[in-house]
Amino acid sequence: MGKSPGCSKEGLDRGAWTALEDQKLKDYIKTHGEGKWRNIPKEAGLKRCGKSCRLRWLNYLRPDIKRGNITLDEDDLIIRLHKLLGNRWSLIAGRLPGRTDNEIKNYWNTTLGKKLKAEQSKHSNSNLKKKTKTNPPKSTMVSVAPQPVEAENPDTSEAPPATSADKNMLNNVAITSQEDGSGNFAMDFDVGDLLMSDISDSEFWKLCHQFDNGIEEGGNNGTGSENLSYSEETRKEWVADGCYHYHRS
DNA sequence: AATGATTTCAACCGCAAACAA
DNA sequence: ATTGTTTGCGGTTGAAATCAT
Numbered sequence A: 001m002g003k004s005p006g007c008s009k010e011g012l013d014r015g016a017w018t019a020l021e022d023q024k025l026k027d028y029i030k031t032h033g034e035g036k037w038r039n040i041p042k043e044a045g046l047k048r049c050g051k052s053c054r055l056r057w058l059n060y061l062r063p064d065i066k067r068g069n070i071t072l073d074e075d076d077l078i079i080r081l082h083k084l085l086g087n088r089w090s091l092i093a094g095r096l097p098g099r100t101d102n103e104i105k106n107y108w109n110t111t112l113g114k115k116l117k118a119e120q121s122k123h124s125n126s127n128l129k130k131k132t133k134t135n136p137p138k139s140t141m142v143s144v145a146p147q148p149v150e151a152e153n154p155d156t157s158e159a160p161p162a163t164s165a166d167k168n169m170l171n172n173v174a175i176t177s178q179e180d181g182s183g184n185f186a187m188d189f190d191v192g193d194l195l196m197s198d199i200s201d202s203e204f205w206k207l208c209h210q211f212d213n214g215i216e217e218g219g220n221n222g223t224g225s226e227n228l229s230y231s232e233e234t235r236k237e238w239v240a241d242g243c244y245h246y247h248r249s
Numbered sequence B: 001a002a003t004g005a006t007t008t009c010a011a012c013c014g015c016a017a018a019c020a021a
Numbered sequence C: 001a002t003t004g005t006t007t008g009c010g011g012t013t014g015a016a017a018t019c020a021t
Helices: A019-032 A040-044 A050-061 A070-083 A089-094 A103-131 A164-170 A199-218 A233-238
Strands: none
Touching: A019 A050, A040 A050, A050 A103, A070 A089, A070 A103, A089 A103, A089 A199
16 A cells, blocks of 8 residues: 655645646646546646645635535534534535535634534533432433334435445434433444445435434434524525435424 | 734645555 | 555644734
8 A cells, every 4th residue: 555645746836826826727627627636737737746736626626615604504514414423524525515524624623623612511510510419321322223214204205216235224224312411412333333434325314314313302412503494595505416305494 | 003822724744445457 | 366556534734814912
């Protein structure tokens, strides 16, 4: 397994991209398409490594990038997806049309991470005070157990058709949740165990849906965000992007 | 207005998976 | 099956912007 060529070769430009470099890269990809990143710098006349070109394109130059502030809906969705997936930024970004993994990662690290930390410490403080009276918290858990897939779930009916492997996997996945003493909805399982990278869109949305049901059955997550309903505009956007199933009205 | 502290975010780095020969 | 190459990901860095004094 070779090490990536890296961007440390001498003679290559580093740091912020200039408007001219952006234009060269855009022009090149417009006519030749994405891919073959290693060749792009040479062929586009850029003194950058392929990796840097790829990053610049994916995070900044792509025409479908949505720039501007993260909306409240997106904010809420990121929090929920992060609960479900952890730091799988690319997976999370894949459910937010026009947003990049880098952007979401930055947003999490600068805004949401702190916000949740603050809320957690608030909770843990109040829990400390209550602790003598309350029972030990029941853990919130996701269990993996044999369970038949429900016939036709209206909320998931628009998901792309599952492959047989998908279906097989879904047959073995059931998500249950329990409210813990703090009212937090924390997950006691490692999503990695489910090999999320292998999970198709259809599976993903079923997981999301089951996750949602778990929250509804088990109470809120302590943030009060579970009652949040998304705007019609956002819903339409997600429908257009195949992300409808995460809409909750 | 000056300056130091803090925050933001684009870009880089290293690793590992995926792919090709 | 093995080895080398390419691509994609998540963590981290540091320059620029913003805020506080």
